[in-house]
Amino acid sequence: MASAPIRHLGHDDLDVIIIGAGFAGLTAATLLAEQGRSVLVLEGRNRVGGRAYSGEVAGVTVDLGATWVAERHEAVLELARSVDCVTTPQYHSGANLLSMHGERVVWSGAMPLSGPIDAEDAARVLEEFSALVETIDVEAAWDSPRARELDAISFGAWLDTLEAGVSTRALMGVVARVQWGCGPGDVSLLHALRYVHAGGGLEHMLAVEGGQQQDRIAGGTQQIATRLADRLGDRVVLGAVVEAIEQDEERGTVTVRTSLGDATAPYVISTTAPAHRTAIDFRPELPPQAQGLARTWTMGSLSKAFVAYDRPFWRQEGLSGESITDGGTFFITFDVSPGDDGPGVLMTFCDDRLYDAFTSDDRRDRVIRQLTELYGPQAEQPVDYVDHCWGTDSFAPGGPNPSIAPFAMTSYGPALAQPHWRIHWAGSETAGAWAGTLNGAVLSGRRAAEAVSELLGAAPAAQD
Structure with missing residues (x-):
């Protein structure tokens, strides 16, 4: 991976530019590179993974973003195996x-x-x-x-x-x-x-067992993206915020202008969520239905907090660490402890309306106070705490999925994955089956890569 300014590339140097180094973008880049195509992945953040983002609490890696994989998520499981990542069961006993x-x-x-x-x-x-x-x-x-x-x-x-x-x-x-x-x-x-x-x-x-919360990726889901990016090497450029995309149909090229420089290729695959497409100046502009999609398919907002204890004391009381509440700062919890001996780690999903606007200390106090009400006085003494508010994220905020109001699906949905000249769309939102999951993101990356590869046809591959 690179963070230096993009070298100015001639029209013959690249086959495909991919915007976004999440699961969709890295999947597409990997498939095209394996076919001998010259690819460049531009990522606006200073990390890869998109909404898969790992942190640490009490020395334990935790998923601040996308977390689980199911047995039926064959595409992402296959991707995980390809980079030697393994799953670990979500704790569900009690x-x-x-x-x-x-x-x-x-x-x-x-x-x-x-x-x-x-x-x-x-x-x-x-x-x-x-x-x-x-x-x-x-x-x-x-x-x-x-x-x-x-x-x-x-x-x-x-x-x-x-x-x-x-x-x-x-x-x-x-x-x-x-x-x-x-x-x-x-x-x-x-x-x-x-x-x-x-x-x-x-x-x-x-469901947990047999359902969507069955397994987690040992070491965090972001690890899959990091290993894919490592294999792609300097084909992945971080900190490259896309400002404009200009298409020249006469020359058969697309130029992507970023904060680090420009790059040109015959095709672009963009994995930006519909709502985040409004930050890019498209020339020619997106058609009216696609513009409506970007305006109305706004992202939801969800926050996560992790509280660590010396040990998972709730397990000794016959509790799974899984809970649902109808009020307060958080509304659901899961046990993501590494084992019975500790540390014990509870993951909480927090309501952004009661959480995001407070200071880090206030957010911590609110979560711990509610955990104490739920699990008893032992919850008052954590050893560590970490959180992430996706609604206030500095780049491409919001998540986990679009929160679209009535009429926006039928009015603008048909533009969701419809190519705009030489720009093709990927990302979990554009998937059919498994939309909104890591598996959907991988499937959408495959679809976009196959479509562009077919368009490139038998043309000679550019040389890296």
């Missing part, structure tokens, strides 16, 4: 905790359906939702039956039409916060249905 309406109970399974939960109401709503999920075309949700009707209402308003109970709405609120970084009232029902179908169904998305 009882889970539910704190709702001031009542604290234990539960097991993918979703709590007892205690303060109105199980009959929740089952009714989930059955209705799952039936709608099955009608959605994940590759083109806007062409699904009743697409306009489903896109004209928010997920929250749909819950209103079903007269969903308070506890059911609270559970669906947790789902919305985790998946889209927003409340149910802020996201189109069609968008919610598409993402759930793409993720293998609601049960798969929420």
